[in-house]
Amino acid sequence: MAGNKDKNKNDGGASDHTSPYYIHASDYPRQLHVNDVLTDVNYNDWSQEMMNFLFAKKKVGFIDGSIKKPESSDATYMAWMRCGAMIKGWLNTAMEKEIRTSVKYAVTAQDIWSDLKERFGNTSAPRAYELKQSLMTTKQEGVSVSAYFTKLRSLWDEIQLVFPIPTCNCKGCSCEIGKQLYDFKQKEKLYEFLLGLDVEYTIRT
Numbered sequence: 001m002a003g004n005k006d007k008n009k010n011d012g013g014a015s016d017h018t019s020p021y022y023i024h025a026s027d028y029p030r031q032l033h034v035n036d037v038l039t040d041v042n043y044n045d046w047s048q049e050m051m052n053f054l055f056a057k058k059k060v061g062f063i064d065g066s067i068k069k070p071e072s073s074d075a076t077y078m079a080w081m082r083c084g085a086m087i088k089g090w091l092n093t094a095m096e097k098e099i100r101t102s103v104k105y106a107v108t109a110q111d112i113w114s115d116l117k118e119r120f121g122n123t124s125a126p127r128a129y130e131l132k133q134s135l136m137t138t139k140q141e142g143v144s145v146s147a148y149f150t151k152l153r154s155l156w157d158e159i160q161l162v163f164p165i166p167t168c169n170c171k172g173c174s175c176e177i178g179k180q181l182y183d184f185k186q187k188e189k190l191y192e193f194l195l196g197l198d199v200e201y202t203i204r205t
């Protein structure tokens with residue numbers, strides 16, 4: 001609609017629902033959009049939920065840095081500032097008071113997001129420990145080998161997510177370090193697999 005287009009020109013997209021700058025009339029900063037607020041122990045679930053919500057709101061670009069802050073002379077500048085403030089409000093509302101206090105000097109929503117990721121994200125040691133524990137106690141116990149393998153696979157996948165074993169990034173890697181890292185990972189999995197089988201295997205060296 002022509003009328004809408006004219007409007008967008010003035011507000012930098014804030015009233016165009018297809019724009020990432022769109023803010024719905026019912027949106028306000030102190031809205032809780034997750035089931036559980038962020039604590040010391042639930043970052044993975046929390047960030048997933050928050051990410052889904054921001055995705056639905058077309059606001060992921062504000063936390064992953066792909067929607068950069070425009071020059072103050074730009075038509076979208078005010079819309080960007082408003083969205084940023086709104087998202088900061090949503091994030092702040094969705095965390096425990098202690099954590100909120102610890103991020104109060106963050107300038108942008110992206111700063112908050114990456115700070116939380118750094119503190120609670122991937123290298124979450126307690127979760128990795130938990131996963132390693134269940135890996136050790138996962139046994140075939142009468143189920144089929146493929147069912148047992150599937151169970152291990154989901155544990156390996158989550159461990160790789162939470163506590164990744166580094167892989168080499170060199171192009172089409174065939175270097176020695178890359179090869180050793182790969183062998184290590186495969187061997188570790190093989191042992192974990194064999195150890196839980198109902199039938200005992202002898203590993204000859």
Ligand SMILES: [Zn+2]
Nearest residue numbers: 168173175178
């Ligand atoms: Zn390599």
